[in-house]
Amino acid sequence: MTGATSALAAEIQLFHDKGFWSEPLQTVGDAAGVATGNPITQVAYSTPEQYKAFIQSAIAGGDVPDMFTWWTGSVFSELVETGALAELDGLWDDLIASGDFSEGTRDFYKVGDHIYGVPLHLSRWVALYNKEQFAEAGVEEPESWNDLIAAADKLKAAGFTPFHATVQDGWRGFIWFQEFMIRTDPEAYRGLHDGSVAYDSDAVRNAFEIWSDWYAKGYFSDPRSNEEVADFARGKGSIYLIGDWAIGLIEAAGMTAGEDFGVFIMPNQDPSLPASVIVEGGPIVLSKGALDKPEVVEALKYFVSVDGANVWAEASGNSIGNSNAEPPNVLVAEVNQQVSADATLAIDRWWEAVPGDIQGEVVAELNRFMLDPTMETADEVMANIQELNAEYWADN
């Protein structure tokens, strides 16, 4: 594959693992061609595993693609440590000076003292809710933890399942775990990711207790569904906690954003905690060698420009966080407004924040809890995760 990149070096290629965004990425690539004379050709890998293998072997072999996507968090730091990436500090200075992006967004791609990426997408993990069920149960968007619990009780009493969550595809187990953690003890949540807080600590146990209690009260949908998005559209759960990238998928399943479903940011259990939201920001990065190719840098600049962001938003329904661009849909616009009004803090998603070496095994344990959500299982899960965690931090 590295040979292939060399053979096609004349054209600008964007390597990624998001096959479901191939078409919208190509739409932006074509628009870049019209605007700058340098079209981008997207090259998709079918699975993240194959894609990671390609990038890792390309870097180990010294033949790094000019432009490719990656993930934030610990895996981003590992990539930066290879020395293969270009520093994009100058580009970010311009983006902030123009008012297109905030410093908060920039810092998402900062490792050490430099910036190494721009957003492919910047998704907030929010609560999408079924408007019809809320209206039928007489529920408003909750503004506090107590409101949230009262809403869940009312929805339950009206015959609906308040929260929708599954273990589909084996990776979703962390979603509610991270939410309970940031709503109860965000400092402990951060501590989980550098080994300073144990997975069997009081803070984690507290999160599991709430989680288990909510399952016992029948707040959650059957975790065994393999059609999570479609099931939300079918009304199998009233509140769906997910990245705002799912809005387009829900619309494709038959609901209309703003009309059939709305959005709110989950409230904190402790009202004294600052407003916060989980953010997932997949980066596009450049190789060091790409800095010597003006056409590649121009193509990247187009991607993060207002025009590029608008084309991407229309094609994919996603935002890259460009403040001067049009939001991709009414719900993202609403989230933008809420985030600005409440000075909401961005918190790294668990998936990116946790060390990649233990990510899969830990999420398997969290899935196990969702399938048997008792405190007995929670104790086993916490002990198992902590064993993995302690082992990792002892070696690293």
Add this chain to the structure above:
Amino acid sequence: MMAATHLSADNNELLERISWSQIEANERRLQRRNFWVAFAFMSPAILLVTTFLLTPVVYNIFLSFTRWKKFKGLDEFAGTANYVKLVTNRLFADALYNTSLWVGASIIFPLVIGFGLAVFLRGVALERTFKSIIFLPRIFAPTAVGVIWFYVYAPDGVVNRFLSFFAGGEVDIGWLYQSDTVTPAIIATFVWQTVGLVMVLILLGLSAIPKDPLEAARIDGASSGQVFVRIILPLLLPTLLVVTILSVLAGFTVFDLLWIMGAANPELRTLSLAVFMYFEAFQKGSWAFGSSIAVVIGAVVLSVTWLQALLQHRVDKMIR
């Protein structure tokens, strides 16, 4: 007589003219030419096998002695560290245990059911139709089979609906989400897909058995059971050994069904050696460690296959 003497004298003269060394040189030249002709015919196969099989295998063995993880370590020699790590890894024991279950199940169930079907279907009306229907799942890709059966086993899937019909109440078993049901459920899918091939192979074996010894035994008054145990089964042994080898290979390398149907992985029950290898190499980027798992799988499979080949040789000799 005169002519014979004359011919013999000519031959002697000819033999004197052609020395033995010349004959040997000619033969060697002929052999060399034959070798190169044969090599030319074999070279595409040699090239393909070397490029796509032997080189990757040798490279994989080399990788297993390095420290390659994620982006670095390809040039760092690790000695036997990866193998030591493998033996002490807590997941390795789980993966080995699960794989052993799979190997056992993939030998016993397809063999017993395939054998039963072959004996039952032989000579019955609509034999071809039944054989085709039973063989049909074999032509599907394992991933497609996994996806189909994932929905069959879903909480609101066909299996639970079927059971609900007979139970008179709602059956809501999470077949692929419970540690006690996930392995039997996936093994049933595996058997559904592989039993057709086993049945066809055994039918071929049965049809290759000569009729004479069977008739002779019956004339001598042997019962059907005696004919089966004393004549059919021994003559069928080579076929059964081939089926066993195929089943062992399938059991050791099972991946697709486990990956598709066992994503929930309750209590690590769907962690086979092949899944463990993929998990370490492709999800964690521990390329060298993953390579060492692949080497162990390869070594175990080779050993078992070699053992079975020895057995086959003995069986062949016994039958002859």
